[in-house]
Amino acid sequence: MEEPGQLKRALIDASAGAISGGISRTVTSPLDVIKIRFQVQLEPTTQWALLRRDVYSQSKYTGMVQATKDIFREEGWPGFWRGNVPALLMVMPYTAIQFTVLHKLKSFVSGSSKSGDHINISPYLSYVSGALAGCAATVGSYPFDLIRTLLASQGEPKVYPNMRAAVSGILERRGFRGLYAGLTPTLIEIVPYAGLQFGTYDTFKRWTMVWNQYRSGYDMGADDSLSSFQLFLCGLAAGTCAKAVCHPLDVVKKRFQVEGLQRDPRYGARVEHRAYRNMYDALRQILHKEGWPGLYKGITPSIVKAAPAGAVTFVAYELTSDWLETLLT
Secondary structure, three states: OOOOOOEEEEEEEHHHHHHHHHHHHHHHHHHHHHHHHHOOOOOOOOHHHHOOOOOOOOOOOOOOHHHHHHHHHHHHHHHHOOOOOHHHHHHHHHHHHHHHHHHHOOOOOHHHOHOOOOOOOOHHHHHHHHHHHHHHHHHHHHHHHHHHHHHHHHHOOOOOOOHHHHHHHHEEEEEHHHHHHHHHHHHHHHHHHHHHHHHHHEEEEHHHHHHHHHOOOOOOOOOOOOOOOHHHHHHHHHHHHHHHHHHHHHHHHHHHHOOOOOOOHHHOOOOOOOOOOOOHHHHHHHHHHHHHHOOOOOHHHHHHHHHHHHHHHHHHHHHHHHHHHHHHH
16 A cells, blocks of 8 residues: 555544544543542542541542442433533544654654554654653643533532633633643653553554464464454553553642532532642642542542543544545555
């Protein structure tokens, strides 16, 4: 197949990235809403932690099943997709930028724009390329991430009825800089997260290709391409590894994003405006007041969501990219 030009290649990567991100986000939105509710809850999120009387009072959410039932009872099915529109507006340009920059970096390193040649680059360069692509994508789409978090965490009655009201409220209370509240911990989180996600994905793909060759008896004429199911498993493993390592920084980011949000008292204590001076202070306060479990609030729905989200994203990207490449070349 003829190698596509640079502009056409960028169009393929951006389109495939946007489509894969949109599909993944919509499919996993319910788990994301549950995760955010846990992360912004100051009270303990497990039953055993409630025994510590010196921490906080009654908790709104104490487990995935209980949280699911509560959200469904109080907000219905739409509650599980609350904030999905700004999430799509965030994730589609995010994945478009991410995959475009990633492909450009890998093309530069490998000396070829063909995706098949990128699997042979150094594992370390895979991690670095993923980290840089994640940083570029984060800066370009961050305000939508902030708005999505606010809409998903507010509960009922709504503080902001829609995106427009949320943007107006943020600008009024915090100014333009408020649209980037929590950006620092996000960038510090995204470097290891994106690096791990893309680096381990490439690593698992290499291992799977070796396994396929082993099964075929190292037949040089055998097709070493991976099946959709194998790509799905590689994405599943990559998403799980990345999220398990980087979750505490995601909790800190969410706390900065919801500072001053005046949601209903039944959802527990509020994160007051300027509650944390900086990222280090946020980590210190959470550890002091909530213990280590506080840094891992929402870890279960987060991993349950991250694994299929990573898998769906990578599979959808690979398939869409191949389809668009065939269509446009």
